[in-house]
Amino acid sequence: MDKRSALIAAARAAMIEQKGNVEIGDVARRAGVSVGLAYHHFGSKAGLVAAVVTEFYDRYDDIVMQDMGRGRPWLERERERLVRIVDFLFHDPLTPIILGQLSGSPEVAQIEFGRRGKIIESAAWVIERGQEKGELDPSLDPYVTAAIFTGGLREACNRWIARGDPPDAELFVSRSWRIMAAGLAPKN
Known part of the structure; x- marks a missing residue:
């Protein structure tokens, strides 16, 4: 090293x-x-903290950007991605620190702003692919939908983690996915 x-x-x-x-x-x-x-x-100390936060988000991006098998149905593949994201956020010991007490610091806020934009872009691209295949509601704006789901997921994770007791990741995924899948499904 x-x-x-x-x-x-x-x-x-x-x-x-x-x-x-x-x-x-x-x-x-x-x-x-x-x-x-x-x-x-x-x-500086701020530069060191920023490096740790960047490393945290690099590991997060590795999960979010992972190819989950494009031949699989969209909902199945993206639910698996959600499971991996929640597993990372609920179990990485830096999550409550970065998303909690340090989230308001300028160095963390700047990194998060850039990363959130990248995550929304990626999620919008994935939503567009699902719409092209007819698996998702084509009337949804992919970027707005991506921002709602990724921002909502982050804030929901933050709320559960802030409670202080270890959240039940399976229950969190199940409830979150039920809301997401219903919002994305094609309208008949």
Whole structure:
């Protein structure tokens, strides 16, 4: 592992252990490098936090952008994607920190803004493909629908996680999917 990656891993561990708090000196010590090297790589504590948040969203994107088998029915494939997204968000220890207490910080808000746009674009593309195949309501605007579902999903996850007790991921997926599938189904 290179030193930059070691610093990000150390910062991630510190943020988890300290509920979002992180100090560059502690992270450098954990990574076995000098404080100066940490500043060299990230410029500031905010830069280090941004790197951890970016790494979190890179892992999230790997799940969201995963090819789920294009030959399968749209609803089946996208329900599986929802299961994977919820599993990631409910089980990654950084989720309550990034979507919770750090969500209002400028460095996190900036990263989230860019990532949400990318997620909405991807979801709209997937919805358009489902409409082309006749599996989804063709009257829906793909971008508005994608924004509603992805934003709503994120906020619903955030609410369940904020409760403090581990949410039941299966129940969450089942209820969420029932709403999503009903909203996307072709009208007869």
